[in-house]
Amino acid sequence: MKIVTIIGARPQFIKAAAISNAILTHNQNNPLEAINEVIIHTGQHFDPNMSTVFFDEMKIPKPDYLLNINSLGHGAMTGRMLEEVEKILINEEPDYVLVYGDTNSTLAGALAASKLHIKVAHVEAGLRSFNMKMPEEINRILTDRISTLLFCPSETAVKNLQKEGFDNFKSKVLNVGDVMYDTTLHFSKMAKEPTFELPENFILATVHRAENTDDINNLKEIFSAFNTIVTEIPVVLPIHPRTKNILEKNNVEISDRVQLVPPVGYLEMLYLLNHCQLVMTDSGGLQKEAYFSKKYCITLREETEWVELVDNGVNQLVGASESKIIKAFNEAKQLKPNFENHFYGDGKASSLIISHIIKYL
Known part of the structure; x- marks a missing residue:
């Protein structure tokens, strides 16, 4: 065959x-x-x-x-x-x-x-x-x-x-x-520490979806929220090349406590997931990877394919609203989500x- x-x-x-x-x-x-x-x-x-x-x-x-x-x-x-x-x-x-x-x-x-x-x-x-x-x-x-x-x-x-x-x-x-759960189980013990220096506590973030990067107002709202959140905890953001170019072209204000790093490999991403406090992302895959790593996820989109995660309180949809992102971040501090279900x-x-x-x- x-x-x-x-x-x-x-x-x-x-x-x-x-x-x-x-x-x-x-x-x-x-x-x-x-x-x-x-x-x-x-x-x-x-x-x-x-x-x-x-x-x-x-x-x-x-x-x-x-x-x-x-x-x-x-x-x-x-x-x-x-x-x-x-x-x-x-x-x-x-x-x-x-x-x-x-x-x-x-x-x-x-x-x-x-x-x-x-x-x-x-x-x-x-x-x-x-x-x-x-x-x-x-x-x-x-x-x-x-x-x-x-x-x-x-x-x-x-x-x-x-x-x-x-x-x-x-x-x-x-x-x-x-199959991503298969991969997580197989490679989790091989997680590799990135070469860049990491804060002791941090939020892992990614932004690359067209609905955010192609709408400069959405992008500014998201990074304005990050700029507020980093007064409490650093944000580590592996930056997609396309997102990086758009941020630079539009002179989007970014706090120096938002740590922009190059895209990372899978083993490094597993390490970041294992050591972060929570995840903020507009990625579909990273929402699941956060769940597999037992980390709460704030999703920077209005909808998700992974409705099980939202329905069971381990993922929250906030879109690109600065106020909703900050509100979800503050609420997450008090949450004790259950990661023991096997949806996948x-x-x-x-x-x-x-x-x-x-x-x-």
């Missing part, structure tokens, strides 16, 4: 590490039924600190194809990826194309495969923010509809697909749990995914 894996962004590298490891384990145990994995890296995240370091740290097999498609608008980027991925799929003739999450790389890979009548397996299927202004929402909805196997990370994701009528489609909807499986999602792919070949 041959699987073509398509990845292009940081969260996908983390998920791919779990699946590649499951494929390796399968091949060791079943040498006569080995799976040949061919990896396409679209280049959507091209900064070494957001790409190469993940392959090195997490022992992900080096990409067989590196497309270097980045820094373009959504249409141009998706179109270029679609064109180049299609050429590779025609040459490789895989049994399955495996895509992750909700990026332009995800949609391009799924479209290329479906038009060539190649089966598509979508890891992290069924997530919905119900905000059609988000490019990610469009990507995930379209990818789900043209996928053969829909690997859901939670029961909520399964229910979303059922409400959309997927019980009437030929695709298989399967709740396997979250038992850490065996990746092996289940490989078993289902073999079963439904």
Whole structure:
């Protein structure tokens, strides 16, 4: 069997590490039924600190194809990826194309495969923010509809697909749990202290979503809140290159106690998660990683795909409002959230995914 894996962004590298490891384990145990994995890296995240370091740290097999498609608008980027991925799929003739999450790389890979009548397996299927202004929402909805196997990370994701009528489609909807939980369990003991100096107590923050970075008022509100919060506790913020450029271009005021650091690798991020007081982010993946690390999360968005975390009091949505961010920070000091629920499986999602792919070949 041959699987073509398509990845292009940081969260996908983390998920791919779990699946590649499951494929390796399968091949060791079943040498006569080995799976040949061919990896396409679209280049959507091209900064070494957001790409190469993940392959090195997490022992992900080096990409067989590196497309270097980045820094373009959504249409141009998706179109270029679609064109180049299609050429590779025609040459490789895989049994399955495996895509992750909700990026332009995800949609391009799924479209290329479906038009060539190649089966598509979508890891992290069924997530919905119900905000059609988000490019990610469009990507995930379209990818789900043209996928053969829909690997859901939670029961909520399964229910979303059922409400959309997927019980009437030929695709298989399967709740396997979250591969990012697999990865966290596997790598947690390998967490690596960053080379930069850390405060003893700090908040871990990230800001990169288009709805915040493309709206300068949102960005100013968020950093104004950070400037207030750092009078009590420092904020450590691994800065996305695009966010950094926008902040500099617009002369956004940033306190010197907001510690802007370069993007970090996965093992360093695990260390930051393990040692921070709480997390503030507009990232989808980091919300879950905060939960896996048993840290309260203040989400700088109006909605989230991970509704279980909000409903169970370990995550709060505040948008980009300075007053709401500060209010949530003050409230978090008194909270004692429960992290003992298992919303996302038992850490065996990746092996289940490989078993289902073999079963439904």
